Amino acid sequence: MVEPLIYIVSFVIILALFYFVKNFTVVPNNEVHVITGRIDRIFDGKGQYILVPLLQTRKVLHSSVQYLSFNSRHNSMLNYDGILRENQF
Numbered sequence: 051m052v053e054p055l056i057y058i059v060s061f062v063i064i065l066a067l068f069y070f071v072k073n074f075t076v077v078p079n080n081e082v083h084v085i086t087g088r089i090d091r092i093f094d095g096k097g098q099y100i101l102v103p104l105l106q107t108r109k110v111l112h113s114s115v116q117y118l119s120f121n122s123r124h125n126s127m128l129n130y131d132g133i134l135r136e137n138q139f
Contacts, residue, residue, distance in 0.1 A: 084109040
């Protein structure tokens with residue numbers, strides 16, 4: 051009677067351990083991971099997390115992406131007073 055229960059419990063423990071190892075993620079230094087679910091979280095190169103695929107989604111962003119500055123992009127549209135020129139689009 052006890053033997054089948056031990057097999058079932060050990061199978062469940064092994065299955066839970068496999069699930070934990072499969073979904074455990076360490077974020078590399080050059081990436082940012084955004085986890086969305088009930089609570090949104092951001093993990094940079096110092097983070098680690100466990101993803102639950104049924105409840106959460108993951109978006110991987112490379113931190114080497116350079117963002118354009120609004121001022122540097124639109125300086126050509128400004129005159130010397132810093133006022134936006136009309137009909138320059």
